[in-house]
Amino acid sequence: MAERERPRLDVPRAPRRPLLPTYDPEVFGQFSERIARFIGTGRFLLWMTVVIIVWVAWNILAPAGWKFDEYPFIFLTLALSLQASYAAPLILLAQNRQDDRDRVNLEQDRKRNERSIADTEYLTREIAALRMGLGEVATRDWIRSELAELAKELERGEPEPAGAVESDQDR
Template identity: 35%
Template structure:
């Protein structure tokens, strides 16, 4: 015997303990897909990343690592050492203290790197939102399956005339 597919309102009442109008749009979408018996297509993916997106991900991965911080610190120290002591003997100092050119380069790097890292973070948050939507749908589906199993067990117990504590009625 085929099970009757419950309506969206019935699912909302049964699974979420509220009426359909109180559900969020995401909850309604999941309940609608459950009522129709089809999986919703929540996880459509982000598609193949563009060259710019791949570059942003690499910049974020490298720029947020200890290897970058340590190597960049060593480069800055070498720059300052060269421009204060080493090149001073030959009169070749190209960026004397207070290192104005170095400050300009650091400001330029920060101005370019920050939005690139933000692009990568935006992509990651979009992935996280999609994963959360898939997890939500999975949880609702699991709740429905458990509720259906409870109904079937209750039906079997009623047919066998057994009380919920296991005693015969």
């Protein structure tokens, strides 16, 4: 009897073949979205109606040897059930993918709104600071009114207020 060769621990095992076929979920999702988009159109409903009318008309009006589905139309019912059993999960998959995209867009919109609010609050604080700073700045009209009052005081000869600083000319 041949002895089984012991696997070496320093050599990785060969990858096993998966039991189920592998697929790319993104490609399958795009495929399901295309099918769901087509099933949701008037063109699909029109073609489905034409196929059913032709099917029923053929199986009622055709000669006995050419008919492939007799009156209760069991085969037609089977075909429509099969179509519905595949369409429903594909439509749900497409809706789930759309929900994921909507969720990502909503999160991006929320972050963008938060940034906009923060920027607006910052600008509001800056404008308030500028207004407060401008409130302390002497304006041209205020300086003119002060100079006009000083000129009137000089004309009347009123004494300078106490604690006024003497200029070099007064000394």
